[in-house]
Amino acid sequence: MQVDGNRQFELLEKIGFVRMSGTAEELKAAHILMDEIRTMGLEPRLEPFEVHYGKINTAKFAVTQPEYREYTVTGYRCAGCTAPGGEEHEFMYLEQYDDVMLQKAKGKFVLINGRMTVDDYKKVYAAGIAGFMTMGGTVIDEVEKTDLDTRTMRDSMREVGVVPAFHIRMTDALEILKSGATKVKIELDTEATTHTSNNVVVEIPGTEHPDEIIDVGAHYDSVEFSSGVWDNGAGSVTIMEMLRFFAENPPKRTLRFIWFGSEELGLLGSHAYVKQYADELDKHLFMINVDVGGSVLGGNMAVCTSDEGLCKYVEYLAKEVGYSTSVRNGIMSSDSTPFADKGIPALNFGRGGRGPGMGFMHTRYDMISLISPQALQVVTEFAVTFADRVVNAVVFPVPRTLPQNIVDQVNKYLNKKPEKKA
Ligand SMILES: [Zn+2]
Known part of the structure; x- marks a missing residue:
């Protein structure tokens, strides 16, 4: 043959x-x-x-300060839910997982650049974050030519503890940081499915x-x-x-x-x-x-x-x-x-x-x-x-x-x- x-x-x-x-x-x-x-x-x-894995019922994200602006995001399946109707948190860009950044992150909703490994997650979870957002794609992507995928909070992360988690386009993440965002409103409702x-x-x-x-x-x-x-x-x-x-x-x-x-x-x-x-x-x-x-x-x-x-x-x-x-x-x-x-x-x-x-x-x-x-x-x-x-x-x-x-x-x-x- x-x-x-x-x-x-x-x-x-x-x-x-x-x-x-x-x-x-x-x-x-x-x-x-x-x-x-x-x-x-x-x-x-x-x-x-x-x-x-989890079904996402609601995933909403908006910058509330200095100016209100909504962004398209996806929620992580199996991540933690927010209070119904959403929560407002202080916002920061967690550039890397060093002690200075981690100390500032307490109680805040953080934007992460790059992959978050289980070890990274252990660090930010221990730092007391209110939630996190990763970014996908590149800074030159055009919205109509690219897709924003839905991520899953794997069991290895869930074992550490759960917080609300989102994924956003890198172009939007860039805009959010350039706008000087200090506060955000997040809403996530996920449901376990088999x-x-x-x-x-x-x-x-x-x-x-x-x-x-x-x-x-x-x-x-x-x-x-x-x-x-x-x-x-x-x-x-x-x-x-x-x-x-x-x-x-x-x-x-x-x-x-x-x-x-x-x-x-x-x-x-x-x-x-x-x-x-x-x-x-x-x-x-x-x-x-x-x-x-x-x-x-x-x-x-x-x-x-x-x-x-x-x-x-x-x-x-x-x-x-x-x-x-x-x-x-x-x-x-x-x-x-x-x-x-x-x-x-x-x-x-x-x-x-x-x-x-x-x-x-x-x-x-x-x-x-x-x-x-x-x-x-x-x-x-x-x-x-x-x-x-x-x-x-x-x-x-x-x-x-x-x-x-x-x-x-x-x-x-x-x-x-x-x-x-x-
Ligand atoms: Zn493969």
């Missing part, structure tokens, strides 16, 4: 619509993937899991070692406003083509293909999967993950969440077959991380990272016009070559242990406290 970039591209066009976690559109995409799997004579299954998201799973039993399982995964959900073709419709169609190869070339070890839902809300599909299969994870030797791909102006990437030996193996194999790729040892903010958390090594394939000419992650500009069949095909061919070798190896070559540097990265990423020494 030949890997066919055009076939991949056609499937990518079919699933290239907004498909957010727990929505009817995400389920629709799952069914399109299942229909494609059935064309190979295989029967996939839907594995549902619950996702919890939805169902699904992993799509199909298995090809191994002919010689059916009890040794290798997982091949890609997430198929997208964020709001984004058709998510680069991130990660591309990975979804890449593993579909890999499935097609192995359906025709039965592997010695069992291959389990998983299209994960709800990755964008915090790797929820892969977390649900490793939880669901907790009892059999000692049979899972390895994971192959594909996240982002198909970008014409991209470059190929491989991230080895494993011992360094795998990096060399991938480098040598790439040279042998003439495949251009960067190779790095580490973790990815993707579905391979919950597997690594259970001690399962992984190889992540992707294509991107060469500058702004490719997909604009998590925006409406992650577009099919930036994707080509050739760019999909080249990565898929290499992924098939790699998988074909390791899956059929006499002795599985990648040790099922993770070195300490990877364990530390995973724990840091998942916000785990260091284990206490006995």
Whole structure:
């Protein structure tokens, strides 16, 4: 069988619509993937899991001093509610998380520039802020050409404590600061909701070692406003083509293909999967993950969440077959991380990272016009070559242990406290 970039591209066009976690559109995409799997004579299954997030009923923000002016904002899902009808607070720009800024922040509603990590949040929460607002986009964005996304206060932040939280366009944030705002009125009403998201799973039993399982995964959900073709419709169609190869070339070890839902809300599909299969994870030797791909102006990437030996193996194999790729040892903010958390090594394939000419992650500009069949095909061919070798190896070559540097990265990423020494 030949890997066919055009076939991949056609499937990518079919699933290239907004498909957010727990929505009817995400389920629709799952069914399109299942229909494609059935064309190979295989029967996939839907594995549902619950996702919890919040509905925003009201999110209002206005500067009240020196002059009244309302701004468009989004509220953070699962953040704290204000008093009904809103609250007025003193306002400040918390430029960075240093002691001077933190001391001034007490009782105030603060504007933050950049990402707020859990550690940052612990600092501002301890400082006694009344609420916070992050900013999105850039200072040159035009309103009609950009979207303001809705953020979620994750459980790791909620555990610290909840305050009202908002997100605003950077152009508006700039205007607010230039206007010398000193007081603001905020109103936020959020409500906890539960939805169902699904992993799509199909298995090809191994002919010689059916009890040794290798997982091949890609997430198929997208964020709001984004058709998510680069991130990660591309990975979804890449593993579909890999499935097609192995359906025709039965592997010695069992291959389990998983299209994960709800990755964008915090790797929820892969977390649900490793939880669901907790009892059999000692049979899972390895994971192959594909996240982002198909970008014409991209470059190929491989991230080895494993011992360094795998990096060399991938480098040598790439040279042998003439495949251009960067190779790095580490973790990815993707579905391979919950597997690594259970001690399962992984190889992540992707294509991107060469500058702004490719997909604009998590925006409406992650577009099919930036994707080509050739760019999909080249990565898929290499992924098939790699998988074909390791899956059929006499002795599985990648040790099922993770070195300490990877364990530390995973724990840091998942916000785990260091284990206490006995
Ligand atoms: Zn992704």
